[in-house]
Amino acid sequence: MKCGLVAADGAVLHRETRPTPRTVPPRRGGGRAVLDALLETVVELEQKAAADGHRVRAVGVVVPGIIDAENGTVGAENLAWAGTPVRAELQAAVGPDQKVVLAHDVRAGGYAELRQGALTGTTNSLFLPLGTGIAAAMVVDGSLVSGDGYAGELGHTRFVHGDAAELCACGQWGCLETVASAAALARRYGVRTGKAVDGAREVLELLAQGDPDAAAVWSEALEALIDALVLYTTLVAPTRIAIGGGLVGAGETLLAPLREGVHARLTFQREPEIVAAVLGEEAGCLGAALMAWDRVTADETGEQQV
Amino acid sequence: MKCGLVAADGAVLHRETRPTPRTVPPRRGGGRAVLDALLETVVELEQKAAADGHRVRAVGVVVPGIIDAENGTVGAENLAWAGTPVRAELQAAVGPDQKVVLAHDVRAGGYAELRQGALTGTTNSLFLPLGTGIAAAMVVDGSLVSGDGYAGELGHTRFVHGDAAELCACGQWGCLETVASAAALARRYGVRTGKAVDGAREVLELLAQGDPDAAAVWSEALEALIDALVLYTTLVAPTRIAIGGGLVGAGETLLAPLREGVHARLTFQREPEIVAAVLGEEAGCLGAALMAWDRVTADETGEQQV
Numbered sequence: 305m306k307c308g309l310v311a312a313d314g315a316v317l318h319r320e321t322r323p324t325p326r327t328v329p330p331r332r333g334g335g336r337a338v339l340d341a342l343l344e345t346v347v348e349l350e351q352k353a354a355a356d357g358h359r360v361r362a363v364g365v366v367v368p369g370i371i372d373a374e375n376g377t378v379g380a381e382n383l384a385w386a387g388t389p390v391r392a393e394l395q396a397a398v399g400p401d402q403k404v405v406l407a408h409d410v411r412a413g414g415y416a417e418l419r420q421g422a423l424t425g426t427t428n429s430l431f432l433p434l435g436t437g438i439a440a441a442m443v444v445d446g447s448l449v450s451g452d453g454y455a456g457e458l459g460h461t462r463f464v465h466g467d468a469a470e471l472c473a474c475g476q477w478g479c480l481e482t483v484a485s486a487a488a489l490a491r492r493y494g495v496r497t498g499k500a501v502d503g504a505r506e507v508l509e510l511l512a513q514g515d516p517d518a519a520a521v522w523s524e525a526l527e528a529l530i531d532a533l534v535l536y537t538t539l540v541a542p543t544r545i546a547i548g549g550g551l552v553g554a555g556e557t558l559l560a561p562l563r564e565g566v567h568a569r570l571t572f573q574r575e576p577e578i579v580a581a582v583l584g585e586e587a588g589c590l591g592a593a594l595m596a597w598d599r600v601t602a603d604e605t606g607e608q609q610v
Numbered sequence: 611m612k613c614g615l616v617a618a619d620g621a622v623l624h625r626e627t628r629p630t631p632r633t634v635p636p637r638r639g640g641g642r643a644v645l646d647a648l649l650e651t652v653v654e655l656e657q658k659a660a661a662d663g664h665r666v667r668a669v670g671v672v673v674p675g676i677i678d679a680e681n682g683t684v685g686a687e688n689l690a691w692a693g694t695p696v697r698a699e700l701q702a703a704v705g706p707d708q709k710v711v712l713a714h715d716v717r718a719g720g721y722a723e724l725r726q727g728a729l730t731g732t733t734n735s736l737f738l739p740l741g742t743g744i745a746a747a748m749v750v751d752g753s754l755v756s757g758d759g760y761a762g763e764l765g766h767t768r769f770v771h772g773d774a775a776e777l778c779a780c781g782q783w784g785c786l787e788t789v790a791s792a793a794a795l796a797r798r799y800g801v802r803t804g805k806a807v808d809g810a811r812e813v814l815e816l817l818a819q820g821d822p823d824a825a826a827v828w829s830e831a832l833e834a835l836i837d838a839l840v841l842y843t844t845l846v847a848p849t850r851i852a853i854g855g856g857l858v859g860a861g862e863t864l865l866a867p868l869r870e871g872v873h874a875r876l877t878f879q880r881e882p883e884i885v886a887a888v889l890g891e892e893a894g895c896l897g898a899a900l901m902a903w904d905r906v907t908a909d910e911t912g913e914q915q916v
Contacts, residue, residue, distance in 0.1 A: 370878075427758075428757050428758060428761075440845075442845075442846075444750055444755055444757065444761075445753065445755060445756055445757070447751065449750055449751060449846070450751055451734050451750065451751065451846055451847030451848075452733075452734060452847060452849075452880070454847030454879065454880045455734075455750075455845065455846050455847040456845065457844045457845060457878075457879070458844075458845055460844055460878070460879075461841050461844050461845060462837070462840075462841070465771045465772070466771070466772070474877050474878050475877030475878070476875070476877050531768070534768075535767050535768070535841070536845075538763045538764075538766050538767050539746075539748075539761065539762065539763060539764055539767060539842075539845070540748075540755070540757055540761050541757030541758060541760035541761040543758075569782070571780050571781030571782050572676075572763075572766070572780050572781070573760065573763070573766075574758070574760045
């Protein structure tokens with residue numbers, strides 16, 4: 305769990321990382337343990353803020369799951385949450401004087417990139433982190449898209465067809481995530497060669513050394529990513545696409561072929577810039593705080609919240 | 611050209627249809643002739659309104675093309691327009707007292723369906739007319755998406771892969787429009803059988819009679835459409851999808867397999883209702899008028915325009 309204290313001007317006053325309780329077998333407390341750890345973290349950070357002479361106005365929590373905005377409940381397989389009343393528990397923990405904002409982690413990351421990062425100044429753009437999984441934060445006509453919490457699942461759209469399609473954890477076949485996530489690169493290299501690798505980082509090192517199997521899985525990932533970016537460009541017309549997540553550590557090895565591939569495929573569409581996201585692993589955490597501050601501001605001015 | 615006079619409450623007071631000057635070879639005046647016909651139509655409709663005791667407050671014009679919202683210019687291959695200053699010419703024709711609104715025809719149709727048709731009450735939804743071509747109007751978080759005039763080109767996204775992909779008029783391969791538009795159904799039936807048919811309507815009649823070639827092209831169209839609806843649902847999370855255009859005349863022959871196909875494919879996504887659009891060929895024309903009235907209201911109240 306990445307967490308921190310952020311001032312009204314977006315300055316990060318404190319940051320820390322805490323372990324998330326294990327929810328995979330052997331389960332030790334499951335989703336309740338995760339929620340308890342979250343509540344404990346929030347309370348302890350408030351105490352730290354108070355000790356440092358600050359007053360916490362709002363708490364922003366972002367999770368890799370589907371948020372029911374109306375009820376404040378969250379479903380997140382990786383956290384063993386299903387209809388878990390996260391907002392109510394958080395509100396009870398912090399008391400009635402503080403705002404509580406729940407959001408999706410990738411959308412929060414996209415919001416941080418939009419406000420302070422690679423998407424600054426855009427009104428139609430995309431934040432696409434390529435990490436263990438792939439989800440997207442869509443900026444459309446100046447606003448971050450929520451789709452009632454369901455939008456942006458570009459990673460679970462089919463870009464591998466026919467016999468090459470693999471079953472995704474989501475139950476569909478041929479999803480972008482099965483071929484182009486950091487986890488997929490490592491897994492597919494292992495399946496292809498019978499050799500275990502230490503994550504996508506090692507696949508990229510092998511690629512740099514001219515390993516043909518690394519080149520093959522990389523090329524398949526690029527092809528699916530180019531398809532996805534062309535599709536997104538055709539449908540939603542972003543002016544800029546910021547690639548984030550662990551894979552963007554590959555730099556131009558990733559970005560240059562994406563730019564060339566997209567450029568070659570577009571005909572009538574408006575061509576987007578393709579750039580690296582700039583906020584790294586802090587994006588989601590910072591976005592949570594910015595969204596929480598926005599709620600404070602919106603409630604004070606009567607404006608509609610994000 | 612479909613045109614009419616619409617009251618502030620959305621009631622249609624008058625409607626008529628006029629021919630669009632030919633712009634395909636042999637060209638007779640090209641894009642200028644189309645623009646002149648448009649200006650003449652607008653002026654004559656104003657005269658009719660005045661004769662009937664009405665005052666025209668605003669003019670809404672929708673075109674099947676890409677509109678530069680900033681400059682009011684339009685590019686539309688079918689009208690032989692390229693950077694044509696339609697807004698300025700319209701404004702000059704109607705004088706400074708009237709508002710002029712330019713919009714994309716499919717988006718205007720979607721707006722009419724949202725305000726008075728099959729999408730009423732939705733905040734995340736899709737209008738997908740299947741006609742000579744295929745474009746989409748996207749409603750996201752309560753607003754119609756513009757994407758600076760470029761968004762919604764679901765018809766030019768690749769849903770046919772490998773050797774089966776055909777070259778689309780847009781220059782890309784395997785677009786939805788090459789297999790699932792009304793024009794594509796007729797063309798593909800002709801190519802497959804060597805027999806010319808009188809449009810998609812005849813293909814549907816042959817399908818009803820059990821013609822195996824009609825069944826084959828229909829099945830390929832359905833497969834691509836199901837892919838497109840699953841993709842859109844995964845990425846943008848609509849609660850309702852309204853299918854319009856000529857093909858929706860097929861009724862449940864079209865809608866039932868789309869519903870079944872989408873239902874069978876979705877796993878974690880929110881399942882949308884799939885319904886027929888209700889405003890038919892009038893949708894674009896009505897949407898143009900509603901958008902024009904919105905501009906009048908927005909300017910009077912200081913609200914942001916659609």
